[in-house]
Amino acid sequence: MARNISKESLTQKIAKTEKAISRNREQYERLTAELEELHKKQKAIQSEELLKAIETSSKSYEEILDFIQGKGEKE
Numbered sequence: 001m002a003r004n005i006s007k008e009s010l011t012q013k014i015a016k017t018e019k020a021i022s023r024n025r026e027q028y029e030r031l032t033a034e035l036e037e038l039h040k041k042q043k044a045i046q047s048e049e050l051l052k053a054i055e056t057s058s059k060s061y062e063e064i065l066d067f068i069q070g071k072g073e074k075e
Contacts, residue, residue: 066072
């Protein structure tokens with residue numbers, strides 16, 4: 001048997017739930033933007049590391065590029 005709930009109580013619960021959803025949505029959006037920014041920073045660091053490795057490598061640019069692209073692999 002369903003419990004009877006007053007109209008006012010139901011309205012309050014709906015408002016409370018909507019507010020919680022709104023807060024969670026805002027937090028989700030904020031955290032998503034932060035994560036995206038962190039990924040950009042990580043990619044920049046990786047790119048910098050890769051460029052430094054290429055500069056100090058004894059291999060030529062073409063050899064490195066061929067290796068990365070999987071060309072010239074012995075099967």
